[in-house]
Amino acid sequence: MMSVSQLASKVLDGGRVSADEALLLYREAPTHVLGQLADAIRFRKHPERVVTYIIDRNVNYTNLCVARCNFCAFYRPVGAADGYVLGFDEILAKIQETIDLGGNQLLLQGGHNPDLPIAWYEDLFRAVKARFPDFKLHALSPPEVLHIARLNHLAVPEVIRRLIAAGLDSIPGGGAEILVDRVRKLLNCYTKASADEWVDVMREAHRAGLRTTATMMYGTVETHEERIEHLMRLRNLQDETGGFTAFITWSYQPEHTEHGGFEETGVDYLRTLALSRIVLDNFDNLQASWVTQGGKVGQLSLAFGANDMGSVMIEENVVRAAGASYCMDEVEIVVNVEDAGFVAKRRNMHYDVLGDPIFREREVPRMLSLATARADGDTSVPEELKNYPARSRGGKRLRLAQ
Numbered sequence: 001m002m003s004v005s006q007l008a009s010k011v012l013d014g015g016r017v018s019a020d021e022a023l024l025l026y027r028e029a030p031t032h033v034l035g036q037l038a039d040a041i042r043f044r045k046h047p048e049r050v051v052t053y054i055i056d057r058n059v060n061y062t063n064l065c066v067a068r069c070n071f072c073a074f075y076r077p078v079g080a081a082d083g084y085v086l087g088f089d090e091i092l093a094k095i096q097e098t099i100d101l102g103g104n105q106l107l108l109q110g111g112h113n114p115d116l117p118i119a120w121y122e123d124l125f126r127a128v129k130a131r132f133p134d135f136k137l138h139a140l141s142p143p144e145v146l147h148i149a150r151l152n153h154l155a156v157p158e159v160i161r162r163l164i165a166a167g168l169d170s171i172p173g174g175g176a177e178i179l180v181d182r183v184r185k186l187l188n189c190y191t192k193a194s195a196d197e198w199v200d201v202m203r204e205a206h207r208a209g210l211r212t213t214a215t216m217m218y219g220t221v222e223t224h225e226e227r228i229e230h231l232m233r234l235r236n237l238q239d240e241t242g243g244f245t246a247f248i249t250w251s252y253q254p255e256h257t258e259h260g261g262f263e264e265t266g267v268d269y270l271r272t273l274a275l276s277r278i279v280l281d282n283f284d285n286l287q288a289s290w291v292t293q294g295g296k297v298g299q300l301s302l303a304f305g306a307n308d309m310g311s312v313m314i315e316e317n318v319v320r321a322a323g324a325s326y327c328m329d330e331v332e333i334v335v336n337v338e339d340a341g342f343v344a345k346r347r348n349m350h351y352d353v354l355g356d357p358i359f360r361e362r363e364v365p366r367m368l369s370l371a372t373a374r375a376d377g378d379t380s381v382p383e384e385l386k387n388y389p390a391r392s393r394g395g396k397r398l399r400l401a402q
């Protein structure tokens, strides 16, 4: 086995590390060495000192979910009084607000709601594209695609084909957590998608021509070896398809979850990010997760392998439910990027640069807190839901009452 310094030379020469070598670096390399290696790779891939970000909005169309992952503080069980499904009009209004702030896509994800058949998603996507033809839908993580496939007795490729026909542009890499079944069983997320199933959905999406992202949520029950196994699975699929645009990692947020426990430290985040940059040598883009780590660690991420600040976000419900409530608008993201010695540029979902910060081109309102899915206490039920047959008892009751 090589020493840390031999491994460092190998990485600097452009060599690919094995799982064992990655583990040695993760366990034994000093933090500044991991940072230097990640930074060197990042500069090899992005020599122009640009840091990108996207203006978009995280919309969660429903919080009702049958999966019940024990690390999740966002979901409500089917039939819960504070469960919601957003109406098409509410979602269209959120898109208009996003466009007004210079945004060009929604990150649209939600719970596994048994009362939304595939036609609901198709009609929603078509309604979005009819009103906003150029607006992009980065929507439905692999476990949601699987849920739709199971609920509607369809094969995954058919679900993807139909959703693309309706307007799906890209799939977010959510729901990956750690792609090791031992971990997934302990987190009660094995039945929503096994590690193989998550990878298979992404493979099908890439085959259908979609670009997607990949994620990792670490810091629950997994070992360091399992974090590395996760990265290897992503690297292997990327070798096979080349379909991933970017990788995002964040630490488990424990507040209000069934699993409980503690959050990993900022140093662990930076080490994990740097290791990801080293292992994922076939990924172009790594995002900083400032929404879980805060703006300052987000800024430091730029020295630990990240070349993208993710999204201005506008709205966030999932991480907030688990206790983190960092907010940065475009002005603040740009200040953090520039103070770190980089040039900030707006991008689209394919990481094409769109231009300079929008607030330098025109007046946009400052955004001092992130929006939520709905105002507290709003329990309204959208009109159009009655057009879609419900599967759950609570959902059927609700339809009858409409």
Ligand code: SF4
Residues within 6 Å of the ligand: 065, 066, 067, 068, 069, 072, 073, 074, 075, 110, 111, 112, 143, 189, 192
């Ligand atoms: S993480 Fe997603 S699938 Fe799991 S309980 Fe939360 S909303 Fe449901």
